Amino acid sequence: MNDNVFKDIGLNIVFHRKLRGINQAECARRANIGVAKLSRIERGLSVEDIPLKIYLQIAEALQVELCHLLKSTAVDVKMVRVKKAE
Numbered sequence: 001m002n003d004n005v006f007k008d009i010g011l012n013i014v015f016h017r018k019l020r021g022i023n024q025a026e027c028a029r030r031a032n033i034g035v036a037k038l039s040r041i042e043r044g045l046s047v048e049d050i051p052l053k054i055y056l057q058i059a060e061a062l063q064v065e066l067c068h069l070l071k072s073t074a075v076d077v078k079m080v081r082v083k084k085a086e
Contacts, residue, residue, distance in 0.1 A: 004044075006044035006045075006047045006048075007043070007044030008044075008071065009041075009044065009047075009055075009069055009070055009071075010041055010042040010043055010044040010047075011042075011044075012068065012069045012070070012071055013038075013041060013042050013058060013062070013069055014042050016062045016064050016068065016069065017042075017062060020062060020063070022061075022062070024038055024039060024042070027058070027061055027062065030060075030061035030062075031054070031057040031058045031060070031061035032057055033054060033057060033058070037050075037054070038058070041054070041055075041058070055069060055070070
């Protein structure tokens with residue numbers, strides 16, 4: 001499988017996470033996974049063995065449909081302005 005697919009998925013996760021102003025630690029907590037695992041997923045590293053259930057948990061934590069995370073064309077994360085918590 002093309003490694004770029006996993007990198008695109010990771011970028012989509014980062015995009016939706018930043019769009020909602022959620023940091024990695026909070027997203028991982030909401031998805032009930034470790035921060036290190038979320039970080040690897042976001043970078044597209046060592047993700048071939050990640051079960052679909054984990055991606056479903058991340059989608060639920062970000063309140064998006066799973067299909068938005070699994071798009072093979074990544075969004076431009078740099079275009080997202082991070083909202084500061086007040």
